[in-house]
Amino acid sequence: MIEARNLTKRYGPTVAVDALSFDVRPGSVTGFLGPNGSGKSTTMRMVLGLDRPDAGQVRVGGRRYRELRWPLREVGALLEAKAFHPGRSARSHLAALAASNAIPPARVDEVLDMVGLTSAAGRRAGKFSLGMGQRLGVAAALLGDPAVLLLDEPVNGLDPEGVRWIRDLLKSLAAEGRTVFVSSHLISEMALTAERLVVIGRGRLLADTTVAELSAGSASLEDAFFRLTNEAVEYRGNTTKEARS
Amino acid sequence: MTTTGETRKPRARSSRYRLAQAARMEWIKLRSLRSIWWTLAVTAAGTVGIGAAVGLNTRNASGDLTNNAMAGVVPGLLLVGALGVLTVTSEYSSGTIRATLAAVPRRPLVLAAKAAVFGAVTLIVGEAASFIAFFADAVTLRHGVAAPSLGQPGVLRAVVLSGAAFCLIGLLGLGLGAIIRHSAAAVGVLVAGVYVVAQVIGIIAHSVATYMPILILENSLSTTKPVTCGTSEASCPHFLSAWAGLGMLGLYAVIALAVGGWLLARRDA
Ligand SMILES: Nc1ncnc2c1ncn2[C@@H]1O[C@H](COP(=O)(O)OP(=O)(O)O)[C@@H](O)[C@H]1O
Numbered sequence: 001m002i003e004a005r006n007l008t009k010r011y012g013p014t015v016a017v018d019a020l021s022f023d024v025r026p027g028s029v030t031g032f033l034g035p036n037g038s039g040k041s042t043t044m045r046m047v048l049g050l051d052r053p054d055a056g057q058v059r060v061g062g063r064r065y066r067e068l069r070w071p072l073r074e075v076g077a078l079l080e081a082k083a084f085h086p087g088r089s090a091r092s093h094l095a096a097l098a099a100s101n102a103i104p105p106a107r108v109d110e111v112l113d114m115v116g117l118t119s120a121a122g123r124r125a126g127k128f129s130l131g132m133g134q135r136l137g138v139a140a141a142l143l144g145d146p147a148v149l150l151l152d153e154p155v156n157g158l159d160p161e162g163v164r165w166i167r168d169l170l171k172s173l174a175a176e177g178r179t180v181f182v183s184s185h186l187i188s189e190m191a192l193t194a195e196r197l198v199v200i201g202r203g204r205l206l207a208d209t210t211v212a213e214l215s216a217g218s219a220s221l222e223d224a225f226f227r228l229t230n231e232a233v234e235y236r237g238n239t240t241k242e243a244r245s
Numbered sequence: 246m247t248t249t250g251e252t253r254k255p256r257a258r259s260s261r262y263r264l265a266q267a268a269r270m271e272w273i274k275l276r277s278l279r280s281i282w283w284t285l286a287v288t289a290a291g292t293v294g295i296g297a298a299v300g301l302n303t304r305n306a307s308g309d310l311t312n313n314a315m316a317g318v319v320p321g322l323l324l325v326g327a328l329g330v331l332t333v334t335s336e337y338s339s340g341t342i343r344a345t346l347a348a349v350p351r352r353p354l355v356l357a358a359k360a361a362v363f364g365a366v367t368l369i370v371g372e373a374a375s376f377i378a379f380f381a382d383a384v385t386l387r388h389g390v391a392a393p394s395l396g397q398p399g400v401l402r403a404v405v406l407s408g409a410a411f412c413l414i415g416l417l418g419l420g421l422g423a424i425i426r427h428s429a430a431a432v433g434v435l436v437a438g439v440y441v442v443a444q445v446i447g448i449i450a451h452s453v454a455t456y457m458p459i460l461i462l463e464n465s466l467s468t469t470k471p472v473t474c475g476t477s478e479a480s481c482p483h484f485l486s487a488w489a490g491l492g493m494l495g496l497y498a499v500i501a502l503a504v505g506g507w508l509l510a511r512r513d514a
């Protein structure tokens with residue numbers, strides 16, 4: 001369970017996330033949808049306590065992230081950018097993270113096997129392809145067998161086989177009763193993966209709904225998405241005018 | 246580091262992550278980068294090599310032979326300081342810092358763990374380098390110059406404190422890395438602060454020169470007896486005693502780490 005309330009983040013004059021409130025519930029894949037620059041990654045970083053909100057708060061399993069006793073055993077995250085040192089092997093990267101949360105070392109080989117990196121585990125991660133890097137990120141997220149998973153644009157740069165692998169993995173994790181929150185700017189991908197949707201534009205909540213509900217009102221899910229996000233652009237135009245006057 | 250995951254589990258389950266877990270993570274991170282071991286090896290080899298070369302070329306038995314043997318420590322400190330910087334800044338440039346802070350959200354603990362692990366490794370390497378450099382110098386002395394021994398007054402202290410300087414300058418680099426976060430800028434500040442400024446101030450303001458890290462090493466830590474310039478009183482600063490010099494270097498490291506830890510806890514990652 002992830003609960004965001006009035007979450008707000010500014011970078012200088014940019015309002016990256018604007019009074020955003022939503023809940024992500026266990027048992028289904030929740031898609032976090034919005035155009036590029038709409039504030040998805042910033043929101044994810046605030047959930048993980050990496051960026052400090054200017055207002056509002058977000059709780060994971062009822063607690064703020066910084067209060068978690070064993071963060072990796074409760075929340076697993078794959079961030080948009082690579083989060084490993086190019087000179088370190090995949091196995092060492094995971095072993096270091098495991099040690100920080102007293103996760104048994106044997107779990108490292110388990111997750112390497114789950115993501116299909118066993119044969120590459122001893123190689124320098126800097127030599128990995130984009131897809132292998134994503135797999136290493138997924139392995140890190142799964143390391144603590146967490147009940148909550150956050151993945152920021154996990155299919156970016158993956159080949160069709162990798163996209164399908166992520167999709168099936170996310171669905172199976174949700175089916176086990178986990179909370180799965182996955183961001184994307186691709187409505188088509190979310191249509192295939194997610195059951196629920198949190199849609200944002202310009203940092204604001206546009207819809208908190210299900211895939212079925214959203215597509216019901218429009219010719220296609222894509223139409224519904226563009227209708228929502230176009231309104232967000234117009235809305236921002238108005239606020240800029242108000243601010244100037 | 247030898248405790249197995251199995252024996253730790255029951256106690257770990259009941260509490261939360263602490264310095265011990267964070268330090269174990271940092272130890273695995275440090276030990277798994279080959280570039281760190283190469284840099285440490287080059288540092289030690291350079292320190293020893295210069296000590297041996299100085300021994301070969303010593304003709305004057307009246308100087309402070311121990312201080313001469315420690316000549317390689319000065320360039321060695323530069324490498325260890327830069328390594329300290331990179332230990333932190335490479336996490337920012339690679340993005341690892343986000344994985345690290347997501348795993349250990351109490352951020353001062355992360356820097357404390359890094360300091361403990363990096364400080365211990367550089368202390369061991371530094372002491373080994375300065376002792377081996379001392380003996381390398383002793384065995385290469387020629388021209389009828391008698392080698393100093395560790396039993397003579399101040400000699401053991403000079404060798405031990407020279408080794409400790411590796412650890413303290415390494416920690417200063419670590420703190421600067423946490424403050425500045427960008428590799429090139431932080432290494433630049435370290436080199437400027439430790440070397441360039443020391444040279445400039447050494448020429449124009451003698452009273453401040455006493456507190457410059459490299460001059461502390463050369464004139465307080467690695468000497469067996471107080472340095473005197475001989476000539477006029479005005480041109481010669483009063484250098485710190487060996488222990489005061491050690492305290493001053495320690496203070497620099499503590500300040501850099503405290504500011505770095507404070508900023509780490511406040512800034513977005
Ligand atoms: N660290 C940062 N500094 C300054 N601006 C930022 C930073 N991170 C994000 N932004 C800005 O905040 C907005 C939202 O960015 P982001 O959260 O990355 O969006 P998304 O992930 O949906 O593409 C963008 O305008 C982006 O330029």
Ligand SMILES: [Mg+2]
Nearest residue numbers: 040041042080
């Ligand atoms: Mg993004």
